[in-house]
Amino acid sequence: MLKNYFKIAVRNLLKHKLHTGINLIGLSLGLGVSILIFFFVQFELSFETFHQDLDRMYRVKTHERIDGEMKESYSSPVVLESAFREEFPQIEAITGVTNADVQAILPDQSTQNQRIRLVHPDFLKMLNFPLIKGDISSQLVDKYSVVITEKAAKLYFGSADPIGQSLQLKMGEDFVDYRVSGLLKNPPANNSIPFEILMPIENMDFFADKESLASWYNVWGFNLVKLNNPEQVASIHQSMEAFMKKSLGEDYEEGGLYFTLTPLADMHFAEGAGNGAVQTTQKSLLWILSGIAFLVLLIACINFTTMAIGRATSRAKEVGVRKTMGASFGQLIIQFMMEAFLTTLTASMIGVVLAELFLPTFNDLFQKELDIVYGPTQFGILAGLIVFISGLAGAYPAFFLSGLRPIKVLKGNLSLHFGKQGLRKGLVAFQFFISFLLIATTLIMVNQMNAIQEYDLGFDQEQILIVDMPDFPSQNFVTSLKESFRTAESFRQTLVSRTEIASTALTVATYGDDAFWQVGFPLEDGTMFSFKVNFVSGDYMETLGMELLEGRTINPAVGADSSALIINEAFAKAFNWEDPMGEMLPRTDFEPHQIIGVVKDFHHASLYQPIEPVMIAKSPMAVFSGITNLMINSSTNPKLLVRAAGGDINQVRSVIEAEWEKQFAGLPLEISFLDETVEAQYQSDRRLGKMVFIAASLAILIAAMGLFAMVALSIAGRTKEIGIRKVLGASSWSISWLFGKEFIVTTLVGVIVALPLSIYLMKGWLDQFAVKGWPSWISFAGLVIGGIAFTLVLVYAQSLKASLSNPVNTLKDE
Structure with a gap:
């Protein structure tokens, strides 16, 4: 019986080639885009699902009152790990996760930037990253051991067995040998915590002193927690106030600082500060794309329905004759639904081909590496789409045509309108x-x-190159910053006299959300005043073409203006300073300083964010001496801004490369453009x-x-x-x-x-x-x-x- 339905359906579809072709093209295009989008959405929703006991794993979220407003961040202090482990017996495992960029020596003795993750041994016990070689119980126990992925092993050791071999990483001022103790499979594509090298978190002492690591107000990376039972989250939250009172002692302020646990399953869609190089996607984007796919499919289905209704006159006599010959209502329904099913099935096959063709464009558009894999989930999506479209597009025409009365049809009284x-x-x-x-x-x-x-962003972004300068990590943060600037300043001086270059400047922050550092200090009324800060040297304002409203710019000479500060209009407005020249910051803890200029408000962050109070300084101590809060979400090494004198950017690039080879031979050179940073x-x-x-x-x-x-x-x-x-x-x-x-x-x-x-x-x-x-x-x-x-x-x-x-x-x- 089904064979006859199939034959008749094929004949009807081939007989009306125009309408069949229009339906096929419409459905195929709609399905091609929709299949790609639905597969992408399914892939994004699958992040972290490969971890066992996912329902028992959480990420720590920090809540801190700053300037009278509660701020939320996924960054948390290093000290939290040991304190949580001791205080909450509900915790089965806990690990801090901090990322750092260091220099690594390649087999040819050249160096490259290498991102590492500093973690606790619980990291590999909590999360399902399979070991290929090595015993999991002995990983990340020795301070000078590392666990690497297959990708890193191939880069540093080729086809040789990496276990037991040494990997040289620059920690602080010197290169340190680390023994490879374990080899991991490359993390799956649906993993939000990308890494190549894992290192024991004890190595944080290369990047910060004991005081910073023990502070509850200095955040480094994030913390992951695995509970004995997911129902214990509420009890931890209820005990949090007592825990914070015990941990902070005299510094405790009710509701001023506390932590909550958020499901690890939501990490891929978490939006907020301090994500710690976690790969995220806006969940709203998935719903928008799904809505677009549904709308395009709906239009194609409407085409199918309206054309079926429009062809009712030519199909009406067919229905009348078949009913007279004894065809039942149900048999006619099956016949018309078979036509809809065959059309949809054929369109789905074409749609899959189109999806494969669209895939490179889609990946390039969304900066993804989606690879369509046809597993049970994908076949389930395809089957669901075929059934859904067949029902949506074919149901009404099938029921309508099958319900026509044969007497009225065969008498010829049926018109195209028929209500x-x-x-x-x-x-x-x-x-x-x-x-x-x-x-x-x-x-x-x-x-x-x-x-x-x-x-108008308030600065000129054209013809400016950004050069990442070498970093010099140290336990003392200010020392590290000063040393990095000293070396970078020496390199900047070699470029100042070149005719190809108009001006140069050093800066910690360039442009973008969280690029400028956020600092704060308490006011007399107890509220916290927060502002953005940037440390610079050289002709910073001249290089960026900023407008100075009052005062003067910072003297580029080495050693000059170490106590000088420049503020923007928003900063002056926050304190109601009509004449900021000579004003002092309202806190006695600040070392002697002076405000020497006011720059016109400029957008230091993207246009998603309003303009905030901003301070520009040359010496870190002029700012750090009086602040109590510091949040850094960007790189800490200085960048060199180079404004080209003419239109030949390649010529300026060649000058930079030549000078770099003289001063930093063997170190990788990274050059970008400010306008591209803004656009990004x-x-x-x-x-x-x-x-x-x-x-x-x-x-x-x-x-x-x-x-x-x-x-x-x-x-x-x-x-x-x-x-x-x-x-x-x-x-x-x-x-x-x-x-x-x-x-x-x-x-x-x-x-x-x-x-x-x-x-x-x-x-x-x-x-x-x-x-x-x-x-x-x-x-x-x-x-x-x-x-x-x-x-x-x-x-x-x-x-x-x-x-x-x-x-x-x-x-x-x-």
Whole structure:
């Protein structure tokens, strides 16, 4: 029986090649994009699921009141690990995870930057990273041992067995030998904590002194906790106040500092400061992409439904004859659903091919390394899509056609309208609504990105190169910073006299969220005043083209202006200083200092963030002597800013490379561009905008094919009417208008509903920006006019052709 249904379905699909082709193209495009998006969403949701006992593992979240406001961060102090282990018996295992960048010696004796993770031995016992070689109980126990991945083993030891071999890493001022004690499989792709080398956390003494490591207010990396029972989270949270009172002693302030546990399963989607080089994705992005995939699929399904209804007249006699011959309602349902299923199945096969073709573009767009693997989950998604689309697109036409009365059909009393014209128009209007909703959304996103690109940041980002200078880690943080600056200043001086270079400057922070360090100190009223700080030398303000409103800039001479401070307008406004020159910071703990200048407010962070109080200093002690809070989320080694004197950037680059080889031979040179750093802050939203644009283009293409088919069906069902109107004297343009006005009204309904909804939906997206730019009413008016013109071209191209045909042939045929 099924064989007959299959044969009849194939014949019908092949007989109506135009409609079958339009359905296949629409569904294939929709499925190609949707399969890719749904596989991507499934992959992102699978992060951390390879860990056993995931429901018992958590990440520590820090809550601290700063300047009267509670701040949250995933960074936590090193001392927390031992304190939690001693205080809470509910904890089965705990590990700190801190990352650091050090120099490593390669087999050819050259060096490269290597990121390491400093962890407790519990790290490998808690998390499921399989060991290939070595005993897990003996890993990360010896301070001078490391565990490496297959990738690192191949890089440093080639095909040789790495176990027992030495790896030289620069810790502090010297290279130290570390024995490889274990070899791990490369972490899976759905792991949020990427690493190549694991090192015992005892090595933190190379990066900070005992006082810093014992402080509850100095944060380094994050902490992971595994509980005996997931239900014990509440008891730990209830005991937290007593624990903090005991740990902080005299420094305890109710609600001032405490910690909570957040599920490790949510780590990949956690947004906030102190993520510690954890790979994250915005969960909202997944829902937006899923919504886009669903909308594109919905448009393709609407095409299927509207064309099936439009072909009802030609299928009605078939239904009438088959019912007269004894076919039941259920048999007809199966027949029509079989056609929908075959169309969807074929489109799915084509969609899989398209998904593979789209994959490189998708990975490049979202900076991912997604690889489509067809496992049980993926086949389940495909099967679900086929069943869902077959039901959504084929159910209504199947039930409607199967329910036609054979007497009425065979008498010839059935017209194309048969009371269902409203549904057909509604579906077409809904198609246009979705299409123009996506187009309006794209328009708003493009306008906002253009507004950001053209916005004056308060400094000149063009023609500036950023050179990462060598770091000199030390237990004393200030000493490390001073030594790094001293060496970097020597290199800067070699470039000052070169004619290819206009100006140079050293800086700790360049640009972007969390690039400037956050510091704070208490005021007399007990509140905490927080601000951003940057340490510089050389012609910093001149190199960046900043505007000085009052005072003078910092003297670039070595040893000069060690107590000088420059503030921005927001800083002066925070203390209501009308004339900041000569003012002192309101705390006696600060060493002697002086405010020598006020710079015009500039955007030190991305335009997602408002302008904050900013201080620029030359000497770290001028700031560190009086602060009580310090948060660093960016690199601590200085960067050299180089402004090119002319347009030949490559020539400036060659000068830098030549001088680098003289002074830092063997050390890797990393050069980037400031304008690219600025642009990188908005890449995620630009990618999302491109994805919405692609979806809008596909939606318009699919809707256009559907409209083309609907107009063709409408004209085919009214050829006799066209012929009679021609005989009675109607012009070709009046007949074209007869068809055009119906679809123009449908288009207008879709556009008018889509525009306000797009503005409402995008308001939430725009709210994340400190600087906003809405499109003008002219842009929206152009969208409405474009929508109407789009419909007119499609409708009039076919209706005019039909109206120009000879009525004699039309009426004779009828």
